[in-house]
Amino acid sequence: MEKINISGTSEEIITDVMANGLRVFLLPNNKVKNFYITFSTKFGSTSTEFRKENAKKNIKIPNGVAHFLEHLTFKMEHGEDASDYFASLGSSANAYTCFNVTCYEVFGYDKFKENLNTLLDFVQTPCYDNEMVQNEKGIICEEIKMYDDQVETELVFGLFRNLLHKSHEKYAVSGTIKDVKSTKLIDIENAYNTFYHPSNMFVIITGNFNPEEALAIISENQNKKEFAPSFKIVESKEKEINKVVTEYEELSRNVEMEKVNIGLKIPLSSFSSLKLDDALLRVYINLITNSMFGRSSKIQDRLISGNIITDGIYLNRTYLDKHLLVTIMAETPYPKRFVSIIQESIANIDIEEEDLERKKRVAISNLIRSFDDIETTSNLIQSDILDYDEINPNLYDIYNSLDIKLAKKIAKLLRTTNTSTLVINKKEK
DSSP: OEEEEOTTSSOEEEEEEOTTSOEEEEEEOTTSSOEEEEEEESOOTTOOEEEETTOSSOEEOOTTHHHHHHHHHTBOTTSOBHHHHHHHTTOEEEEEEOSSOEEEEEEESSOHHHHHHHHHHHHTOOOOOHHHHHHHHHHHHHHHHHHHTOHHHHHHHHHHHHHOSSOGGGSOTTOOHHHHHHOOHHHHHHHHHHHOSGGGEEEEEEESSOHHHHHHHHHHHHHTSOOOOOOOEEEOOOOOOSSOSOSEEEEEESOSSOEEEEEEEEEGGGGGGGOOOHHHHHHHHHHHHHHHHSTTOHHHHHHHHTTSOSSOOEEEEEEOSSEEEEEEEEEOSOHHHHHHHHHHHHTTOOOOHHHHHHHHHHHHHHHHHHTTOHHHHHHHHHHHHHHHSSOOTTHHHHHHTOOHHHHHHHHHHHOOSOEEEEEEEEOOO
């Protein structure tokens, strides 16, 4: 067991590793009455070609298998759905799949031991068969149709397809209906047997619980089960080129007002000469882009006061293996004017010392306050494990070390003409 002190706070994260390789991260908070448990595997929608280290041949699976497997895992041994069982405990269970993780989560107020054991057991007891796989296809296809009907889905993944040539982030997490229909039981089994080994998984518990008891429950639970020896997973990723696929696209859909999504595609190698730690670089990039295009930015105030946009700007950053994607999305009655203003701003990305100091103070305040929210702190821990495979306890110190000269150098490197724009127009009646 190890204790990690989080700088700038009185918080302490307890970590341990079970004999089978399962990693555990605990952050008690006795100011709240409930607890939040997540059980995650480093397996998301982008992992579609892989092998165990000593295997000679790669395994290929359709897009969407991680999400498909998430659906199936909720089926328990006697046909009961895990979420129904947790409801009988007075708890709430759910799951989600992203590009790089599948996470099973439980919120509860009582019966901590029973909740924790049940979460570990249903995820680690696969009980699907070919009939279940076939039956679940219809449910997932209906889910895909529902999301495909949402303009926001097309706005996000349509832009990603225009930005990316090879990277699987351009595909929806659920895959297509064709992907789902082509999925076989062997695909599910290959994915589970590779990525659901305890050594590729981790548990995070935050909220009101006893950490010593939590470790005892997990250890006892895992010692009762048999697992294959741990192994390294080798994934095959196709190399992504720097240039965008399509610079500009317009679509017509049944919308009340035009919507625009603009994406920047920046090779991470652009920043290599700075020789910065990845966590520090991301902090700079996040603060600079928030300052330029975020909810309290000058450009947003200008666009709203000029009636160019009806609401705020939706800013998102996606870090790939070799590239950074920054997307800027808004609803606007004047799409061409909006695009022109944003493109001009991209060409002149910068940050002033006053803005950096303000953003830094806000970030530090948010960091400290985040430890009052058990879901937010769990997400912070999860992000560190997925991005760096360890806890970063020094975020407070990183914020305090930020320097305006370095920030301006990074801002210049964010300026790019390598962008793609997707406009969704109102369909003419």
